[in-house]
Amino acid sequence: MSRFRASHDWDLSPRQAIALQRELAQQVIREDDFGEVTRVAGVDVGFEDDNRITRAAIAVLDYPSLEPLEHAIARRPTTFPYIPGLLSFREIPTILDALNKLRQPPDLLLCDGQGLAHPRRLGIASHLGIITGLPSIGVGKTRLTGRHGPVPEHKGGWTPLLDGDEVIGAVLRSRQGVKPIYISLGHRIGLESAIDFVMGCITRYKLPETTRHAHRLASGPPA
Numbered sequence: 001m002s003r004f005r006a007s008h009d010w011d012l013s014p015r016q017a018i019a020l021q022r023e024l025a026q027q028v029i030r031e032d033d034f035g036e037v038t039r040v041a042g043v044d045v046g047f048e049d050d051n052r053i054t055r056a057a058i059a060v061l062d063y064p065s066l067e068p069l070e071h072a073i074a075r076r077p078t079t080f081p082y083i084p085g086l087l088s089f090r091e092i093p094t095i096l097d098a099l100n101k102l103r104q105p106p107d108l109l110l111c112d113g114q115g116l117a118h119p120r121r122l123g124i125a126s127h128l129g130i131i132t133g134l135p136s137i138g139v140g141k142t143r144l145t146g147r148h149g150p151v152p153e154h155k156g157g158w159t160p161l162l163d164g165d166e167v168i169g170a171v172l173r174s175r176q177g178v179k180p181i182y183i184s185l186g187h188r189i190g191l192e193s194a195i196d197f198v199m200g201c202i203t204r205y206k207l208p209e210t211t212r213h214a215h216r217l218a219s220g221p222p223a
Helices: 012-023 087-099 124-132 191-198 209-219
Strands: 039-048 052-064 068-077 108-112 134-138 158-163 166-170 182-189
Touching: 012 124, 039 087, 039 209, 052 087, 052 209, 068 087, 068 209, 087 124, 108 124, 108 191, 108 209, 124 134, 124 182, 134 191, 158 182, 166 191, 182 191
Parallel strands: 039 108, 108 134
Antiparallel strands: 039 052, 052 068, 134 182, 158 166, 166 182
C-alpha cells in the first residue's frame, strides 16, 4: 500500500492548477515542526525519451555523516506540460512513486526547486511537503521570484530574498567564490533551520550532497 499519495487530482488545466496552488498555500507550516533528523533525502527529476518519460529519484543520506543509505528511482509517462510555476504538477506524481519505493521514509526532504519562494507560495518543496506531511526545503539553483541585495562572500553568508516586505527565502553563499543558491522553506520548517540543514549537507561543492546524489540518479545514464 502506498504511504504517500495526493488527496487531489492531477488531471487539471493550468487554471485549475493555479487555483489549487492558492488553496494549498494556506496549509504551509512556516515554522519548525519536526523531530530528530537522521535521514535526509534529496529529490530531483529528469526526463527521458524527449521528455515523454518523467524520471524521479530520491537519495537518502544519513545525517549528519551524509553517508548514502538507500535510493529509489521511478518512471511515469509525462502528462502535464512544461509551465513555469506549475512544475510540481508535472513532477510530483513520479516523485511519490519513488518515495513509496523506499524501505523507510526520510525525516526531511531537500527538493531541487523552490518552496515558499514562488509567486503563489507553493513551489514543489511546499507542494510535496503538504502531500507527504514531511518537513521539506526548497534548494534552487536559480531565482523564480523575489529580489535581494548583495550576498556576503564567505561560506554560509546569506541575505533575505524578498517579495515586497515579505521574506520568502534566502540567497545563500554555500561556497566562497561561487554563485549563491536559493533556499526557501517548503513545509514544517522555518527559514533559519532550512539554511542550517542545507549547510549541514554541503561538503566541498556548491550544492548539498542530497541534491548531488539525487541529480546523478535522475539525470545520469538509465539505471
